[in-house]
Amino acid sequence: MTNATEVPVLTLHDGVEMPQLGFGVFQIPPEETQERVEEALATGYRHVDTAAAYRNEAGVGAAIAASGVRREDVFVTTKLWNSAQGYDSTLEAFEKSIGRLGTGHVDLYLIHWPLPSRDLFLETWRAFERIREEGGARSIGVSNFRVEDLERIEQEAEQRPTVNQIELHPRLQQAELRAWHADHDVVTEAWSPLAQGELLEDETIATVAAHHERTPAQVILRWHLQLGNVVIPKTATPERIRQNFELFDFTLSEDDMAAIERLDAGERTGPDPATFSVA
Numbered sequence: 001m002t003n004a005t006e007v008p009v010l011t012l013h014d015g016v017e018m019p020q021l022g023f024g025v026f027q028i029p030p031e032e033t034q035e036r037v038e039e040a041l042a043t044g045y046r047h048v049d050t051a052a053a054y055r056n057e058a059g060v061g062a063a064i065a066a067s068g069v070r071r072e073d074v075f076v077t078t079k080l081w082n083s084a085q086g087y088d089s090t091l092e093a094f095e096k097s098i099g100r101l102g103t104g105h106v107d108l109y110l111i112h113w114p115l116p117s118r119d120l121f122l123e124t125w126r127a128f129e130r131i132r133e134e135g136g137a138r139s140i141g142v143s144n145f146r147v148e149d150l151e152r153i154e155q156e157a158e159q160r161p162t163v164n165q166i167e168l169h170p171r172l173q174q175a176e177l178r179a180w181h182a183d184h185d186v187v188t189e190a191w192s193p194l195a196q197g198e199l200l201e202d203e204t205i206a207t208v209a210a211h212h213e214r215t216p217a218q219v220i221l222r223w224h225l226q227l228g229n230v231v232i233p234k235t236a237t238p239e240r241i242r243q244n245f246e247l248f249d250f251t252l253s254e255d256d257m258a259a260i261e262r263l264d265a266g267e268r269t270g271p272d273p274a275t276f277s278v279a
Contacts, residue, residue: 022047024234033059051079090127109137
């Protein structure tokens with residue numbers, strides 16, 4: 001079994017340490033979540049990413065409680081859903097998330113989407129700042145925010161997000177956004193890191209994988225790590241839970257990284273943050 005200590009840890013600008021590899025539970029049914037998260041923790045993952053919208057926070061909390069792993073050794077992320085944006089409603093939604101998780105606090109709390117059409121994320125962010133000040137979340141960040149959204153927080157808020165979790169994979173590399181993050185000490189976290197499986201048959205990825213005697217998924221996840229991204233692959237298959245963790249005994253070459261960089265096509269598999277407004 002791979003040792004959890006092998007996972008690199010990134011230090012966020014507020015001093016909180018975040019494991020660079022995590023286990024995502026998006027689309028894992030609530031009734032299966034506890035078992036899958038327990039498998040991930042047994043494999044060595046110490047970072048679990050959930051959200052109110054996934055409806056499986058309770059399973060994540062139950063898995064941590066049953067795992068035998070100390071709470072302080074597991075980095076837990078959850079997210080505020082769109083319908084709860086606004087100052088008071090954010091505070092109420094956070095308490096509900098903590099109640100479902102049963103973890104006492106979260107390590108990272110994220111605004112799930114910016115919803116520019118509703119223009120509530122600055123008010124929401126002020127509630128996030130209060131949640132952090134009161135100890136409910138050790139760190140606070142955002143998800144799916146664009147440069148212009150981040151600039152507004154930068155200009156008008158007291159604290160800068162520590163993390164922006166965005167759709168990011170070899171076909172959507174988000175160079176401009178990642179450059180802004182780098183310039184402002186914001187960590188880039190990748191959701192849909194495998195483009196929902198669409199990249200697993202890619203010829204370039206397959207060639208690199210064959211050279212390293214690895215799976216295409218392992219090559220893509222290794223690419224993320226070497227870019228400096230936090231990455232949260234999601235799978236409900238025990239074998240793939242283990243495979244996705246086996247990333248620390250090989251390295252992609254500069255030529256490998258350059259070949260994957262050439263796959264960028266600006267192709268999303270998920271919604272566009274500029275227009276997504278589902279409540």
